[in-house]
Amino acid sequence: MAALAQRLASSCPSAAPERAAPRPAASLVAVRRHVVPLQQRQTRQGNNATRRTICQASSEAPTVAVLSKEGEVLAALARIIDPDFGMNIVDCGFIKDLEIDGEQGRVSFRMELTTPACPIKDDFEKAAQEYVSALPWVKSLSLKMDARPPAPLLPDDSRPSGLRSVTHVIAVSSCKGGVGKSTTSVNLAYTLAQMGAKVGIFDADIYGPSLPTMISPQIRVLQMDPETKAITPVEYEGVKAVSFGFAGQGSAIMRGPMVSGLIQQLLTTSEWGELDYLVVDFPPGTGDIQLTLCQSVAFSAAVIVTTPQKLAFIDVAKGIRMFAKLMVPCVAVVENMSYFDADGKRHFPFGEGSGERIVREFGLPNLVRFPIVPELSAGGDSGRPVVVTDPAGPTAQAFLELGAAVVREVSKLRRAPQNAVRYDKELGVLVVRLPNGEQDFLLDPATVRRNDQSASSINEWTGERTLRDADIPDTLQPVGIQPVGNYAVQISWEDGFSQIAAYELLDSLPRLDAQDALARQAQRLAEMAGGVGDGNGGQEGSSSSAQQILRNAQQAPSAAGPALQT
Ligand SMILES: Nc1ncnc2c1ncn2[C@@H]1O[C@H](COP(=O)(O)OP(=O)(O)OP(=O)(O)O)[C@@H](O)[C@H]1O
Incomplete structure (x- = not known):
């Protein structure tokens, strides 16, 4: 597991808290209240032999924290950082029920993650054992690893009954x-x-x-309760499964609307019980059936499967757009x-680069490549998936990479920014705050639109840009902006075009500085008044948020990005 954690260097999917987690009873905030000047610390130390000290980094005179035993345990645990969020596990709110018997040197607590499938939970456990046991007064440690899924985003009554848990x-x-x-x-x-989740x-x-x-599965037919009409899934190797193929009728000859209805019924009236993940x-x-599915259930995320050919790329792009429209992040x-x-050589019989292009164009966070392996096919045909028959084999390892990516991204999505990009109408600019960025910056809407990376703007085969700058008016405005996962936004433009703009793209575009923004606003005001600008940049007319951005921009004007299409 440690090796796995190393391989997944930046990955602790499951451990992500859904929001700034409530802190445990005595967190580091409480601990920091004990920061006292060195002089006082020496007095306190003299008075209380059970207290220990740690140095607090500071640019001024060094200060020292005197910690209670609880503070010491929390400080030790705070050395463990969730690699995805760059936050320590105490601030993430993972430490629960901390109990300390100072006289006996006993410590006990639970580490509560948000999914049992955290791929580095063993590393968290090991590190917690090591750091807490290293405290000189600790004689015994009882640590329970636990997981509690985050509360659902939708209220219970708006979710189908079979899917409530x-x-x-x-x-x-x-x-x-x-x-x-x-x-x-x-x-x-x-x-x-296998990662520990109920699936x-x-x-x-x-x-x-x-x-x-x-x-x-041993029982190969779905059972339906005659009264409640609830369907009991079949089960194989601990995973619940529902398929029309278990309804005892094989495949169906039905028209679209009947199919949509049947899928919806099977999915939502099955008694899934408590599950961490339901894979659909x-x-x-990308037709009606897929749309109905997306509309009947709140999907957390989508995984797109493709093959390396270029044609497959075009189809996959369609799929990503469909999910983006339905607000399901890929x-x-x-x-x-x-x-x-x-x-002794690696062969690429279908060519290379399709997956990479998808990642580049849409800013998708993970690309996982699976080789052609006869065992995968044989496993499928024999009714025993290869990750079950050979859990330590190379194919299972590749799937572990995919599993970890899904768990990690799904956890992160709970914290995805909702207003990362907005349109300031008065200034006529897009105001952007990237997920890890500290300061807002401004972009020209037309520049964003002109740098669209989709097939409508770039030739699929040659990579040549087909969209000309002149096709996009300088005054083009967005009419709607929605986040797509934590990697992109979908911008609906007034010309009817829907653009998925990856944060990576937005980050690379030339930024407007305060002067640009003021000049634009003056221009807009002048246009609205049917006259000439007042020469002061029209700052008086800006909204308070825009003024704040301008102030920020004036204080620390952003460096312009590389010259793309402006
Ligand atoms: N990486 C792989 N190596 C070897 N065989 C594979 C691999 N992936 C899939 N296959 C085989 O390719 C065939 C098609 O796979 P699968 O049924 O999963 O595709 P699908 O996209 O779900 O197809 P459909 O849309 O028809 O349901 C199967 O026989 C499967 O065992």
């Missing part, structure tokens, strides 16, 4: 058939279960359900059947 629903989708979406869904579900899998393919051939294997495509792209190793 499901914390996260994850879509696995592809726009093309046969790219390995079902193989990915099933192995991802079992990987999450279910829903096969939403009514026309060609594949789950019945991919897993081997979407039917291929958190990972799987480039399946990417390569195989033979004769």
Whole structure:
């Protein structure tokens, strides 16, 4: 596990708190109240042999904190940093029920993560054991690792009854058939279960359900309660599963609306019980069935499966746009059947670069490549997923990477900024605050639109830009802005175009400085008044938020980014 943690260097998905977590009874804030000047500390130390000191870093005279035993334990635990959030685990609110018997040297507490599937929970546990046990007065430590899923985003009564105790629903989708979406869904579900989560899998393919051939539950028929009409999922290796293929009728010959209704019924009336993750294997495509699915259930995130060919790229882009419109963030792209190793060499039979292009264009946070491996196929055909039959093998390791990415991103999404980008109408600028940025900066809307990276603006095959600057009026305004996960925003423009703008792209565009913004505002005011600008930049007319930005910008004007298209 430690090796895994090292491999996933920046990953503690599950450990992410859903918001600035409430602090434990005595957190570091309380501890810091004990900071006292060195002189006083020496007196206190003399008076109280059980107290210990730590130095507090400061640019002025050094100060010293005198800690109670509780403070010492918390300070020791605060050395453990959640790598994703750059916050220590005490401030994350993971430490609960801390009890200390100072005389006996006994310490006990729970470490409560937000998902049992945290891929580095063992490392957290080990580090906590080590740091707390290293305190000289500690003779015994009782540490319980625990997980409590965050409260659902939607209230209970707005969620289908069968899904009320499901914390996260994850879509696995592809726009093309046969790219390995079902193989990915099933192995991802079992990987999450192996990581310690309670998992279910829903096969939403009514026309060609594949789950019945991919897993081997003892009871192969779904049971329905005659009174409540609730469906009991089948179960295999601890994972609950529902598929039309377990309804005893094989695949269906039905028209679209019937199919949508049936999928919705199967998904929402199944008694899933308490689950950390429900993996939904979407039917291929971006039609009505997929839309109905997204509208009937609040999906936390989507994983897109593709193959390396360029055509697959075009289809996948369609899928990402569909999910973005439905406000479901795509958190990972799987480039399946990417390569195989033979004769000491790596071969890429379908070419390279499709997955990378998806990541680049949409700013998706994770690209996972799966090789062509006969065991994956054989596992699917035999009803025993390869991650179950060979959990330590290389394929299972690759799935672990995907599982960790999903857990991490889903946890992070709970903290995604809601107003990272907004439009200041008076100034006619986009005001941007990147997730890790400290200060707002300003962008020209037309510049953002002109730098669209999608297939509508760049030739799929040659990579040449087809959108000309002159196509976009300087005065183009956005009419709606929505965050897409924690990596992009979707901007709806007044010309009807919907752009997914990755934060990475926004970060790279040339920024407007205070003078630019004032000049623009003066221009706008002049246009509105039908006259000439007043020459003072029209600052008086700005909204208070805009003025604040201008003040910030004047105090610390941002450096312009690299000259892209302006
Ligand atoms: N990485 C891989 N290596 C070898 N075989 C694979 C790999 N991924 C998938 N396959 C095989 O390719 C075939 C298609 O995979 P799968 O059924 O998962 O695709 P799909 O996208 O779900 O298809 P459909 O849309 O028709 O349901 C299966 O026989 C599967 O075992």
